[in-house]
Amino acid sequence: MLEYSVEGGVAILSMNHPPTNALTAELRTAVYDALQDALADKMVGAIALVGSGAEFSAGRDYSELGKPIAHPNLAELCAAIEAAEKPVVAGLSGTVMGGGLELAWACHYRVAHSSAKVAMPEVALGVMPGAGGTQRAPRLLGADTALNILLSGVLMPITSAEVAGMVDDITDGDLREATVLFGLTCIAKYHPARRTSDATQGIADFDAFQAGVRKWEARIEPRGQDAALAILECVKAVPLLPFEVGLEFERERFETLVTSDQSRALRHVALAERRAARLPELHQAEARPVKSLGVVVGADRVGADLALAALQHGSNVVLTAQVPAALELAQRRIEAALQRMVSGGHFADATGREVRARLRVESDFVALSGADVVIEAVGQGREISRQIAAQLDAIVKEEAVIAVHDPAAQIGPVAQATGSPQDVVGLYVPNLHLRTSGAEVAVGKSTGPEAVATLFIMLGEIGFLPVRAKTYNGLIGQNVLGACVRAAEDLVRIGADPYEIDRVMHTWGFTIGPFQIADALGLNAPGLRTAQAGISTVLYRMGREGRGAQRGWYQYSQEHPFGASDADALRIAQATIEDEAKSVSKVGLRGVDIQKTCLAAMANAGARLLRMGVASKPSDIDVAMIHGFGFPRWRGGPMLAADDHGLVDLRNHLRTMAAQGDAFWKPEPLFDTLIKNGRGFGALNG
Numbered sequence: 001m002l003e004y005s006v007e008g009g010v011a012i013l014s015m016n017h018p019p020t021n022a023l024t025a026e027l028r029t030a031v032y033d034a035l036q037d038a039l040a041d042k043m044v045g046a047i048a049l050v051g052s053g054a055e056f057s058a059g060r061d062y063s064e065l066g067k068p069i070a071h072p073n074l075a076e077l078c079a080a081i082e083a084a085e086k087p088v089v090a091g092l093s094g095t096v097m098g099g100g101l102e103l104a105w106a107c108h109y110r111v112a113h114s115s116a117k118v119a120m121p122e123v124a125l126g127v128m129p130g131a132g133g134t135q136r137a138p139r140l141l142g143a144d145t146a147l148n149i150l151l152s153g154v155l156m157p158i159t160s161a162e163v164a165g166m167v168d169d170i171t172d173g174d175l176r177e178a179t180v181l182f183g184l185t186c187i188a189k190y191h192p193a194r195r196t197s198d199a200t201q202g203i204a205d206f207d208a209f210q211a212g213v214r215k216w217e218a219r220i221e222p223r224g225q226d227a228a229l230a231i232l233e234c235v236k237a238v239p240l241l242p243f244e245v246g247l248e249f250e251r252e253r254f255e256t257l258v259t260s261d262q263s264r265a266l267r268h269v270a271l272a273e274r275r276a277a278r279l280p281e282l283h284q285a286e287a288r289p290v291k292s293l294g295v296v297v298g299a300d301r302v303g304a305d306l307a308l309a310a311l312q313h314g315s316n317v318v319l320t321a322q323v324p325a326a327l328e329l330a331q332r333r334i335e336a337a338l339q340r341m342v343s344g345g346h347f348a349d350a351t352g353r354e355v356r357a358r359l360r361v362e363s364d365f366v367a368l369s370g371a372d373v374v375i376e377a378v379g380q381g382r383e384i385s386r387q388i389a390a391q392l393d394a395i396v397k398e399e400a401v402i403a404v405h406d407p408a409a410q411i412g413p414v415a416q417a418t419g420s421p422q423d424v425v426g427l428y429v430p431n432l433h434l435r436t437s438g439a440e441v442a443v444g445k446s447t448g449p450e451a452v453a454t455l456f457i458m459l460g461e462i463g464f465l466p467v468r469a470k471t472y473n474g475l476i477g478q479n480v481l482g483a484c485v486r487a488a489e490d491l492v493r494i495g496a497d498p499y500e501i502d503r504v505m506h507t508w509g510f511t512i513g514p515f516q517i518a519d520a521l522g523l524n525a526p527g528l529r530t531a532q533a534g535i536s537t538v539l540y541r542m543g544r545e546g547r548g549a550q551r552g553w554y555q556y557s558q559e560h561p562f563g564a565s566d567a568d569a570l571r572i573a574q575a576t577i578e579d580e581a582k583s584v585s586k587v588g589l590r591g592v593d594i595q596k597t598c599l600a601a602m603a604n605a606g607a608r609l610l611r612m613g614v615a616s617k618p619s620d621i622d623v624a625m626i627h628g629f630g631f632p633r634w635r636g637g638p639m640l641a642a643d644d645h646g647l648v649d650l651r652n653h654l655r656t657m658a659a660q661g662d663a664f665w666k667p668e669p670l671f672d673t674l675i676k677n678g679r680g681f682g683a684l685n686g
């Protein structure tokens with residue numbers, strides 16, 4: 001757990017808790033006890049704290065959050081290090097994250113390997129530093145850099161100018177040796193224990209400090225950002241409060257956050273994302289290496305987006321199309337995106353040229369002969385996909401994976417058109433004009449594990465977060481979203497305003513409302529058809545196909561890129577309702593009724609997908625909805641949100657809505673099973 005030795009008067013505390021030196025109770029106790037031994041040893045003049053492997057420490061033991069924590073907790077350990085009368089030198093290597101970074105800030109001096117990086121990912125889990133990070137980092141680095149580390153969660157190289165204020169020496173050689181040498185120098189030159197709590201370089205210029213605070217304050221969205229707001233509040237207090245009071249201020253907010261619903265939801269999502277990556281096919285077969293990606297594009301932008309993502313992450317891409325105009329359009333989209341990245345400072349000119357050099361644009365499918373994965377993203381339906389797959393089968397090399405981009409997931413007939421159906425797999429990447437990274441990998445009856453594993457790993461490498469699904473019309477995300485739209489339509493039938501529904505759901509946390517998402521999908525999307533979203537179907541038949549046609553539930557223009565309410569759409573909806581001649585009593589609607597109705601429908605659709613085996617676990621549904629359809633991450637996804645709301649109340653609401661005889665609202669049997677056993681959907685995640 002910890003190796004203790006003394007060299008030349010320097011006590012070396014070497015953390016040995018592989019693979020990342022997570023600061024568990026056992027390791028904290030070992031460090032604390034060794035620190036006391038070193039302080040008591042009169043032959044020791046300085047202390048070096050290092051990691052015995054490649055990592056200094058990747059942070060706290062997150063399994064402890066919300067539970068009673070034995071002494072010493074991380075804050076107590078950091079306080080003991082800072083209070084030490086002998087200089088303590090941290091040797092930073094690998095990725096120094098979270099609690100590990102707080103531990104480093106509590107040390108008196110810091111030596112780092114040039115390859116080390118630092119990050120503070122706590123905010124993504126709905127928590128904040130609780131061991132002094134918000135009080136020590138600003139003293140060392142100033143408000144702007146400290147808040148960048150504390151709020152962005154990004155990895156920052158230790159060699160970057162921004163973090164120079166926290167490092168005393170950087171080495172390319174043996175870090176342990178350099179750290180011990182620094183400790184010996186402290187002894188030889190009588191360098192004292194330099195406490196971070198006494199540092200002033202980051203707070204000396206009060207105006208600059210306040211400017212940094214205002215900069216980050218303007219970037220924090222008030223919804224779902226409790227941890228970020230708490231971090232900002234604590235950093236604001238640094239130049240105003242005594243250090244010990246600031247620590248108490250931080251600790252109070254940390255403990256409040258740890259027990260909050262928001263933090264619990266965000267931690268659930270982080271775990272759900274890891275679960276989604278545990279692909280069963282990866283236990284059955286190895287993913288094949290992918291050095292070259294081929295993309296057959298159509299008029300839809302999804303092919304160009306996939307190609308661009310691969311290019312950005314270093315892959316070689318061959319772009320081709322059946323129709324020359326589609327190929328030219330895709331090429332223009334990629335070029336325009338790269339130009340925006342260069343002009344926006346995301347790429348240097350040289351990097352942009354390197355990315356372009358990896359793109360090969362060809363009009364003939366023969367150019368795909370060397371590709372390891374070919375994505376067919378023409379988007380013209382099953383028959384066209386079947387024809388293209390048959391052509392590709394005669395061209396691509398043996399064991400190349402053919403991925404058919406189709407939310408309807410009708411890959412069976414497509415696979416059978418090839419001589420290698422085991423290498424054909426379905427793919428769906430939602431294209432909703434949102435900043436999403438979701439993808440669904442559809443596994444058909446004939447799909448082999450190697451093809452699934454290969455596509456899954458490749459998608460992760462180019463920046464997507466894929467979820468496995470069994471082939472079914474609309475897959476996971478569209479079916480759950482379709483149920484939400486259908487629920488919203490039924491609310492319109494009993495008197496709600498569709499634009500008010502969208503406003504309520506946006507306020508609840510959705511990136512955009514369900515009718516806006518329906519327009520972005522297209523009102524003939526498979527998920528909407530499966531949910532029998534009848535008003536949307538009528539709008540589609542009347543030429544209001546959605547955002548792509550500039551008319552759907554909303555009217556779209558340059559002035560209103562996200563849509564403006566449309567009186568014509570309302571008239572069509574009302575006429576459709578009257579033509580249905582359904583006897584539905586109007587009831588008074590409140591925001592909570594809208595939220596409850598939409599959530600009940602989504603949870604019921606999720607339960608149905610679980611029963612059918614389309615989704616293997618509830619957390620996969622949560623991940624698909626968060627990363628693909630704008631569901632608020634800080635609410636944990638529809639299945640966790642259903643658990644939080646209460647399954648009994650949702651089931652009763654489903655029964656009330658089903659009283660009109662509509663099978664759509666009939667509660668799935670899983671509700672009764674879970675309620676009977678006092679469990680929630682979360683119990684099914686394993």
